[in-house]
Amino acid sequence: MNTEFYRQLVAVQRKHAVSKRKLAKMCGVSYGTFIDFFNLDKPFRPLLDQTMAKIHNTFGISYEVMEEYNETIKKERQKERGE
Numbered sequence: 001m002n003t004e005f006y007r008q009l010v011a012v013q014r015k016h017a018v019s020k021r022k023l024a025k026m027c028g029v030s031y032g033t034f035i036d037f038f039n040l041d042k043p044f045r046p047l048l049d050q051t052m053a054k055i056h057n058t059f060g061i062s063y064e065v066m067e068e069y070n071e072t073i074k075k076e077r078q079k080e081r082g083e
Helices: 004-016 020-027 031-038 049-059 063-081
Strands: none
Touching: 004 020, 004 049, 004 063, 020 031, 020 049, 049 063
C-alpha cells in the first residue's frame, strides 16, 4: 500500500482526526469504499471516476495520484495471485 494516494489520504484523515466512516461522509463516498481501500485483505476494486471526482473536489488529491494508485495496486494484487 506504499502509494502516494495512500499517504495523502491518511494525512487527510489525521489532519481532520476522523474515522474512516467520517472521512467517507465528508466527501460523499461510500463507507465501504474506504473500508476496502484501507483493508489489504479485500479484493482490489479500482477507484471509479465519480469517486475520484469526490475525493479530488473535497480533499484536493490529484487524479494522477489516484490513477497511479489504481495501477500500482492492480499490479501488486496480480503478482500475489500469480497472474
